[in-house]
Amino acid sequence: MAEAGRIRAAAPPRPAVSPVTLLRISIILVVLVAWELLARSGWLYRDVVPSLLAIGTAVWKLLSNSEFYWHLGVTAGEVGTGLAIGGTSGLVAGLLLGANRMLSKSFEPYLYYLGPTPKIIFFPVMIMWFGVGPGSKVAMGAISCFFPIALSTAAGMRQIDKVLIRVGRSFRANAWQMTSKIYLPAMRHPIINGVRLGLGVAIIGTLLAETKLSNRGIGFLVIQAYSLFDMPRMYAMLIVLFCLAIGANALVGRLGGLHTIRRT
Amino acid sequence: MTAAVRERGVPVALGLGTFVAFIVGVELLIRVGVINRFIVPMPTQILASFERVIVEEDILGRFRLTFFEAFTAGAMIAVVGTAIGILLYRITLLRQATETWVAALASAPTVLMYPLFLVIFGRSAWTIIMMGFVAGLPPVILKTIEGLSGTRAVLINVGRSLKLTSPQMFIKILFPSALPTIFVGLRLGLIFTLINVVGVEFLINFGGLGQLINDLAERYDLPGTYAAICFVILVSVVFFMITERVERWLRPVE
């Protein structure tokens, strides 16, 4: 036993609330107080910094308005479809590139260097191809998430322990069996991470497209609030949006983590 | 042809070849009428409009403007980012409290705040610069912390054995040791900054290259729009490659 050779010192008394939590709460409080003071001072022109009450009311109004949820559904649908399309094609592309050195060396650089470009600039082209409706938004989401998912899948393929592939081949598994029983399970970490990243950029791509040209969805609501100069509403929407985005990210992370708790 | 040259040359040829074949294929399909020429302009038209766009649309001036915005934002993230990173490194409690917040900020869709920034800063370069700043800040902070925390214990012990004062320790040991990692963060931040600068230029229809695309699209100048998009991709790729070279130059032994 580990304790056998050690003298047990008295454990220091544990504070009821950890200092980290205390600091976090104080920081939040300071920011909120400063905000409220700024709002009341009238230093910036009207409503750029609305009072906390105004923002709180706006959040409440937003969340109790069924129309908001309809728009949320529209956006969620667009993001989901875009992620499904971009994610699947990214996965397939990544599997192909990761499996074959020649393909990887020929085509992966294109993906690698095209990855960090602002995809929103493709939006006018997407509109021409898919119209001004949800099609162009889905397309934006899809091309946004295709690159990170393809690249992380390809990298994941190369990092698979080579011996596991040889085991599969020695048992004469066919291509489908190799993919489903060996490649994909061996890559679950990079794939989950790629999907997290993909979800993040798909959300951004879809929402930006909605702000630019749409008549529905959360992005549209944000721009609408801007054009009406309804600042409390805009803040409310941004707050809700950020919470949802961070929540979605954490959820995907949890799903991936749950997968790995027992296994690795 | 030696094996080595063959190994390098074939993939490049294959990639380039496929790309060219694809372009030629699109050209043919448009001429034949399978692809609607009012949705996808012919590649030859796009190539032709390059010259027009460069000359008539003052590409150089626009490029300078975008570059200025990105550079300003980049300088800001470098200074503010490393400063905050150092601060968080020094004050452990603060770091423990806020590091996860910074990480969350890195993955949050901050660019969606651009309408808010539009209200605060107006339709000006400052909106663009501030959006670039917010986007590029988290990686610099996080990598600065990582670099400083990752200083090898033996180096710190060397400093201790030479009785260095705290500022000396920092300037002569901690910071130089952390520099490669800080540059990684800076590079990541710069990439996010550039993406956001061009993106926001496009979205608010102000500024340099991003605005150009928006402009040409609204004028229904199809070949011009495609040409401008290609140009922006080129700028982005070159920028990415340069920063990659610099980073590799700074970390030769990794």
Place this chain on the structure above:
Amino acid sequence: MVTATSTVRAGEAPAARPVEPILVVDDVSKRFETPDGILVAVDHVSFDVAPGEFLAVIGPSGCGKSTLFNVIGGLIDSYEGRITVAGQKVAGPHPSIGMVFQEESTFPWRTVIENVAFPLEITGVAKAQRREQARHFINLVGLDGFENRYPAELSGGMRQRVSMARTLASVPKIMLMDEPFAALDEQTRLLLGDKVLQIQQDLKQTTLLITHNITEAVQLADRILVMTYRPGKLKRMVEIKLPRPRSSEIVSSEAFGRYVAQIWSDLREEASRGMLDDESHLRDAGGPKA
């Protein structure tokens, strides 16, 4: 058809009728193209393996024995020569050959029983049946009770046993093992060697073991093929006439010591050539070989 020494067991009464070899390696060579030129890994190697025999192939590091392992196992397609298993030519992994690899090869995301059932899953056996069969082989390697554990929860030796059980589950006629105990400590190695012998005797399986460990080879094998340093040729064939059934206690016998000494004298020459080769490369290149 062995090029070195004859396979006829000298001193024994001739067999009633000649036994058809289950594995025939006929004039097999393998060349690799490298930036430095053509590398001959295996050079005109020929030997037979009788059914139920335990054959060890021993050689210094870099002698091409792992290449030979991969060629016989069907993982390397282009080679010169012929390899036949029970008369059938080998082209790709043969269903009668089971391979156990040197590295960690258990699937970390599957439990022990799911790992062992893998080959049965591939051939389409129904779930209940394959779990039943997997359990049998798990017991055979002495891991009963661990069916639902993950490899990360087991020791290195136990994981190798899982790999072995998995290969056994495909019921191969020939077990092909490439230094399966290389990553284990000596004591575990000896005990696992016992296990392997016991299994081989129970199942009457033909086994081909690639190793660099002389003690291991003499402990387990009926015959030992000694390979030269690269390019790998067959240097000598040694009959091991130690009594069967054997256990790890045999390592302390005199006869054992004599066999080890005999093989070491052959091997030492080849191993020294290997070291000299490495050193000259280091001097030429000005740094460690990749």
